[in-house]
Amino acid sequence: MSTVSISRVKLFKACRRAYELKYVYDLVPVERAETLETGLSYHRKIEELYRTGAVDTSDLSRESAMAKAYEKYIYPRFKVRSVEDWFEFLLPNGDKLVGRTDGITEDGDLVEHKTTSQEIGEDYEYGLIWDEQILGYMLAKNTRKIFYTVCRKPTIRQKKGETDQEFFDRMVAWYDDDTGAKIRLLKIERSDYEVNCFALELRHMIYEMDHCNNFYRNCCNCMRYGRRCEYASICMHYDPGQEYIEFRKREAYDEKAGN
DSSP, X not given: OOEEEHHHHHHHHHOHHHHIIIIISOEEESSOOHHHHHHHHHHHHHHHHHHHSSOOOXXXXXXXHHHHHHHHHTGGGOOEEEEEEEEEEEOTTSOEEEEEEEEEETTSOEEEEEEESSOOSHHHHHHHHTOHHHHHHHHHHTOSEEEEEEEEOOOOOOOTTOOHHHHHHHHXXXXXXXXXXXXXXXXXXXXXXXHHHHHHHHHHHHHHHHHOOOOOOOGXXXXXXXXXXXXXXXXXXXXXXXXXXXXXXXXXXXXXXXX
16 A cells, blocks of 8 residues: 655656656755745744744744735734644555645634745636645545635845845835735635545556556656756666765655655
């Protein structure tokens, strides 16, 4: 029986070569992409907000400015009873779906936090609605509703002669204009039929992952999320007998980190 995460399934569907390098050869980059670091830092600050009731802005970082916007526009709208909720869901055939939700409200609804570089308009919302992550969480947590908080990264730059504090204050104030395009709370609902169809598809996909012997490339995935694939440097000529300083071996705990 297999244990999988939604991110693992999504990578297999996106590019089997990248999947092979990550989950068969167990390779992960030593350094995270800047966009991933931003997301992780922002998530930590939102967790801090729910645990302590305040955001530490002493670093005057972009992530702190984003968290302050969350504190002002999202935080008062619902209460969260737990953060970073790990789950393990057993499928009928014995396979296991694992993952971590960002939070659970007092009413038992799921909460996920997203950051983006683009305006939070109809196109972004459409892409989010069809993200398989939603169906996976709904299946595992037996719910048909989930709240997504989405915060856009500030697009302004520090001016010449502007102090760090002045720039930070300007980033915080940036969210006060055209707020809905920069930080939003989205409620997404799916039907029983959709979730049940996903459960069936998931079982078939896990079978394919377990029995795959052709890890072909999908070049449409090479610039996923607007950046070069993290395995680009070894995709064409990877040698399992050679060590690569830019990669390390993936550990079991990486699954809990969503990797």
